[in-house]
Amino acid sequence: MGTDPAVVPGKQWEVAAVPQPRREKLTGWGRTAPSVAQVVRPRTREQIAEAVAGAGPRGVVARGLGRSYGDPAQNAGGLVLDLTGMNRILGVDLDQGTVEVEPGVSLQQLMQAMLPFGYFVPVTPGTRYVTVGGAIGCDIHGKSHHADGSFAQHVLELDLLLADGSVRTLTPETEPELFWATAGGMGLTGVIVRAKLRMMRVETSRIQVETQRVANLDDAMERMTLTDADYRFSVASLDNLATGPSLGRGWVESGNFATLDQLPEKLRGNPLAFSPKPLAAMPDVFPSGLLNRRTIRLMNEANFRRAPKDARPHLATIGGFFHPLDAIHDWNRVYGAAGFLQYQFVVPFAAASTLRRIVERVAVQGAPSFVTVLKRFGPASPGYLSFPADGWTLTYDFPTGTPGLAGLLRWMDAQVLEAGGRLYLAKDSRLDAGDLAAMYPRLEAFRKVRAEADPHGVFVSDQSRRLGL
């Protein structure tokens, strides 16, 4: 009961009982390193305040849809606030193109609510199943980073519930420090209980896409560099096992939201249609090791052949272009019980040789990656721990059982570090604390702001303990 009723304006103060916590084993999306916590699913900010006040010595952390790959949304032996129950859209301003939401609103929900009015989410990652709270907590990026920046750069205002139960309204103008420590702050400054976002105007819900096969990494990089300015969205998928002259072969997809007159006649009647299909669920029956060098080589080959040799424009749906993996629920189960990890790094454009060295070593070592994605980032966001920064970003998806993986990744860490690059905390599940500090020069500044906002260290996660954040 650490809350002052005065901080909840316009609302009659009442003591809402905090729902009973349940003991649960949690992992991130990669299904590795489980830990057990008490999980509470609050519905109001009063309940959150009460839960935070009652957090024991192991502290508390917020959790959205658990789509981070590693351990930032788990808290062994402590309390985890599952915010998916706070999923109301609080207000919409169609003239300004802004929307106010509770933190558990998912991007899918936002798309469903706002597309009919011609608004799309400002930034979308490779899945719609992330919450606004999680999107701000990780300051996520999408295929449009070079054009639109990161998610938090479209947040106009947010309400942060602090360790003492008070709620502070933050804007980048009025409280830049706490705002930018919270954006990308991995839930460690407090709980975001409301956010006001600027949405993106679209004429249609289709994307005009060009897909082009590229013979190797140099090809991919050249094409992306040349066409970045023409496309809001762009990304390359690589066959990570190809070596020699085909090293880094794959295809580049570039696109823009289609305008009304780009739609064929039959789609013009309902240009903003968005009907995410109900999901087919993946059964939990896969043996660890199903995705191995051999099966992934076959898939890579098939995908590469399917990509057209010349850029051919076609129309894609939002789901098909941005979230192909969402077509199957719980697809992470394909990796079996041993799970997988995602490794995403960024290196400055000047360090293209480091990028090439990494792609080569992974290919030669033959570490299979289910998805290997290359992107160009635009300028960094002001977030203290935000990941994106000018440069190339590459993402691998490795099954954890891959032989020699630990050594390979450590070598990659060293390469990234030397090139002045860094790893993404939303994907991290194994980095060394020392390396992290070297990768994020503003870590100390983050710690200072965090210590002021949460002097007793109430907000903690498995990741923050692991990395000494």
Added chain:
Amino acid sequence: MKDSLGSVQSLLVLGGGSDIALATARRLAQDKTKRIILAGRPSERMEAGADLLRGLGAEVRVVEFDALEFAGHDDTLAPLFAEGDIDVVLLAFGVLGDQAADERDPMAAAKVAQTNYVGAVTSSLVVAEALKKQGHGALVVLSSVAAERGRKDNFIYGSSKAGLDTFAQGLGDALQGTGVHVMVVRPGFVESKMTAGRPKSPMSTTPEAVAEGIVDGLRRDADLIWVPAQLRYVFSGLRHLPRPAFRKVVEKQA
């Protein structure tokens, strides 16, 4: 926290002078384990082991701990967890005794049983409680192949390990769902200070091999491992052998 590749950051060893324990700690320190607490009776061996680990870049603390001081286990061990999470606790203390002499000296036999079994029960329970509060972590318990069947030349030691082995299995089951994992390790004959001068058995192993087995078992969240691994199959045969036949096998081996 154990990371996604099963590497551990912190280790507490009960019985810090043990060869197997130090071999395991060295193996882990070469990976990512940078915080190590060695608990045991003060000895040069443990200090030397600590220095070696420091040389590998670990931050090592040595703590006084006596398996036979049952009443003090809570006070000694529980506070160690307050200084930071402990990912793995390795229970490695134990004495072999001298079977022939101990048969004639019941009090000496009692000491073997008390160290290997009673001391392990009290310290494991303290540690299990702390790990449970933490919501994650592993307790690795060093049992022995001698726990599988009693034999005339080591049944005092063997029965104490059998008690411990059964205790640890049950504790592991009791901890299901708490995030805490118990792993029982059954090494064969280990060439170490404990067994120096004794005749080697056919499936003998080394502290380094046991360490390797432990690290691998931790990665896989195994409940039970044998070192060498083939012992599992040997014992699945021996387990149900009628007593007279078992005696004969043992005779032949000796």
